[in-house]
Amino acid sequence: MELDDILASLFPAGHEVRVAHGRIAGHGVLRDGRRIHVVGLADGIALGVEDAASLAAQVLAIARQTDAAPILMPIDSSSQRMSRRDELLGLNEYLAHLAKSLLLAEQAGHRTIGLLYGGSAAGAFIATALATGTLVALPGAHPEVMDLPSMARVTKLSLDVLREKAKATPVFAPGLDNLARTGAVHATWDPAQPLTAQLEALLAEPAGDDARDLLGQQRQGRPKAAAIAARVVHEATRGG
């Protein structure tokens, strides 16, 4: 789905969302009049230091508001921007700051919902969509932690061999389905139905603790993570 159609379907009552330089900003209104902040990335942008700082500033401004209005984060990006300048300036801090800002806003009562409608990869994915409290996706989204050609180069395996291996496990190959099976994606929305209803239904669910590892276990994409994390917590807390 295109961003305009998505926004129209999400906010039939209207929205004030602008896209500039690949950054999405504004707000929309649900059918019951509830205000939804919208902050995100568009046009497959590579997330650099300026973008991250700009997004974080918006998120922090929302966090200061006491309206408890949710933040919707539509994402269509590539990876972080790969450049000498970005790394020289400490891109890791900018991306981490964005992730922290999202978590702070959530802590301050603003639910954060990622909406993956295009691509995303690597550090950009971690700092945005994966830092939200709930991540949903639309069909056609194409997240890619690591592209297969790069993997082929590093692992010295051919693309064909990698594609064959990808059939046996969702754990490394790109794509929405693979990622969903590891528990990263809470649900994939149905574009044929009004998105506004699907968002309202999601907001009606209580926001719980991070349960992505349990989801990955159920969906058999991450067989061990939930149990290992739980066992560490158990061993660390049994003393006192």
Next chain:
Amino acid sequence: MKAWATQKATRAARIEAGSRYARGKAVAAADLPRFLDAVLRPGDRVCLEGDNQKQADLLATALADVDPAKIHDLHMVQSGVVLPAHLDIFEKGIARRLDYSYSGPQAARIARMLFSGQIELGAVHTYLELFARYFVDLTPNVALIAAVSADVAGNLYTGPNTEDTPTIVEATSFKGGLVIAQVKEIVDQVPRVDIPGDQVHFVVEAGKPFYVEPLFTRDPAAITETQILTAMLAIKGLYAPYGVRRLNHGIGFNTAAIELLLPTYGETLGLKGKVCTHWALNPHPTLIPAIEAGWVEQIHCFGSEVGMEDYIAARSDIFFTGLDGSLRSNRAFCQTAGLYACDMFIGSTLQIDLAGHSSTVTASRMAGFGGAPNMGSDPRGRRHSSEPWLKAGAEADPDTHPHLRRGRKLVVQIGETFGDQNVPLFVERLEALTLAEKLDLDLAPVMIYGDDVTHIVTEEGIANLLLCRDRDEREQAIRGIAGYTDIGRGRDRKMVERLRERGVIRRPEDLGIDPLDADRRLLAARSIKDLMLASGGLYRPPSRFRNW
């Protein structure tokens, strides 16, 4: 009437032809192709200066760009086949025949070109042997050499990397040949005169320094515990009992470990001042801690080492330096020193067979020899006496009257039983033999002959081949320290035990060495940064070795 000065006449003609593109002796870099066309003749014997360290890179590229229709069938006589251009010359048909010494970085390509007949091989030499032939039957008609700077008279300053230059110029210039030098810049006055201007006919200003490979830098961070164990064995089992004061080291990590153990482990053995005082050696950065701790009295160098310039200049009591303060190296003299004035060579290799022959050649790679076979051989002829030389001679030949007995130079191979990729050091048959058959060579490219080798050190112990009395003993002594290689597992256990009782084989425990003491914390420096700090900031490592 017979003409007796044709060579000088030819040189005069070359100078006249070349002068069309020169202002005095100076040739512009842009004019090099036309200039080389003018001074070279088909069939010339050409020395394109290059060895395992410095390279006349600008002249190499220019020579590869001359027109093969005009200039062809050159006979290259040079130390190093190192740059891609050195082989492009053959691919393009500019050169046909090759006599050389070292081809480390081009080992695979030169092997392919030898197989396909693109190169007509004269011989693969040791450095000293090739230098010797410059004065007998391989005298260059034209030498293309490299220096740091020149003045208008052609006086050359080579800086610390003098290396082969004086030898090449001596042979060329005094036998009617033409000498062309590339320099970074032409100056009013050179800092010191390494080559007198009357021996140099043309100078090309390159605008940049000639290329130098930092071949002798070993990062202490890459030294393994097993290499430290072999180094401990060598120090306690060889350096100490023979009292080796004058020596040469190879460039491997085992010998780097020895250098870094001198101020620590060597100190505990009370060896300071008793071993390792005088060296024929390149300025190894790993020797800095031992120098700083007062172990070393003096070092003569084949060449320099990138980053060591300021350190050397600040330690002129140790190194040979010129009026300008910087190192004066000389490969021919240092090779001679290693051959005749040292009591020990110790170095690593790729393959050792049951007779002790060793080679760095594999079936698809032809790395050449460089200087190791000169260092790693017993010169046999008359020699002055020294304690290690006499002791080794007595071990090898106890029955001859001491005053008539030849001593022996210690020639030591050191390594781990398995090398990179689990490739065994010990083999039934050297791949050098396979290569010799493929190329129909008279001689297999053996680096060091078994009868020159006196000791082999591995993590399993030391085999003293001087004490072996026949071929069987020699084979079992080698098998006895070959560990878990096929060669090692094929040993005659009883015979190996008997050899051990006689001291032919000495295990770590026989020398009072616990392998678990072989710990990186024994190294006087554990990183390149440590070396830099040990030098008081005088050593400036090249970027590729830095992690700061």
Next chain:
Amino acid sequence: MSVISALRNETTSWYEASARQRIDALVDRGSLTEFVGPAARETSPHLAIFGLPTQLDDGIVVGEAALDGRAVLVAAQEGRFMGGAFGEVHGAKLVGLLRAARATRRDVLICFDTGGVRLQEANAGELAIAEIIRALVLARLAGVQVVGLIGGRAGCYGGGGLIAACCSTLIVTEQGRISVTGPEVIETNKGVEEFDSKDRAFVWRTMGGKHRYLIGGADRLVADSAAAFRAAAIGALSSPTVLDAGTLDAEQARLERRLARFGTAEDATEIWSALGIDPVDDLPALDESSFLARAGGKRESADGAR
């Protein structure tokens, strides 16, 4: 043998040490209790698909220990196993540790040594990093200190760099590199003109510990020794920082100021000069004390705005 021991350089080099050696030298002697240790044999279920060997602890040690008498949780990545990269089990152990930190209000020390996500289990690793960041930030919001220690061979790359920047305090050596995209990856994607990964001096002055310390990307710069890390970690825990809205507002201002001050710099040396440090050319070669003396009062500091 005793003579040999006496001559050893007993400084434990952090750069050289294994994960286990680092923890042993960091915390009070013998105080570590490991969670889900190697005897549990909880290895990666995914590496076999690629014919790769597993490690019994999947490349990370997590546990509880005492630091100068204070009960802490600790983690250390093994940079030599799979480049210290985050796989499913590896990541889950750190997730669990940080969740426990929040529950038990114990401070955490994380010894990073990682190239980022483990390719062979990329989705699991990526998600684990997201879970770690969430657990880490929630623990900090609950008042827990999380101290990151960086000085290993693998540096702290990819998602590791993001996790590090979420910590309360970062302690680095000059060898320690912190970055998102690694040098080889930038070079492969953008060309050698953009980033020459073979020019190590350039790599370190762009991503290394000294540069990060100078721009406020790290808080304490120490010599390459476990003892120095220990002292700095004790110091960090005794001067706690908070994470709240004010912290992030301050960080926002700090990061925007960095863009304004240094955004046009082509090279790290221009940034150092702009900081007023003079001279800058030999900064990389200086030992820690000379470096700190020259940088003193001139560097950008995070001052708790992290």
Next chain:
Amino acid sequence: MERLTFTLAAAKQAGGLRQQAIIGVVASGNLEVMLERSAPSGTCTFEIETAAHGFGAVWEAVLNDFVARRAAGGLRITINDGGARPDTVALRLAQGVRLIEGDEA
């Protein structure tokens, strides 16, 4: 990956008090060795996973020398190998025995 197991007679009982020791890392040319005091006395068991195929005979030779030279009775030894050379294997095994001989930490 190749999996190898060996059960060897080990006359000398492992000393010390530690229940478990681990040394080394799984990297190219390196290996990890975990020693647990859980084999019957007088024997030493080995479970090896190695990236280098076809070296069973070399492993056996290294392990036989190890149990002959070191006090390894009663030890269950688990090895994950990244293609280490035999000298490295022998060194790690010896280091492991020294470690488990230490006092209970």
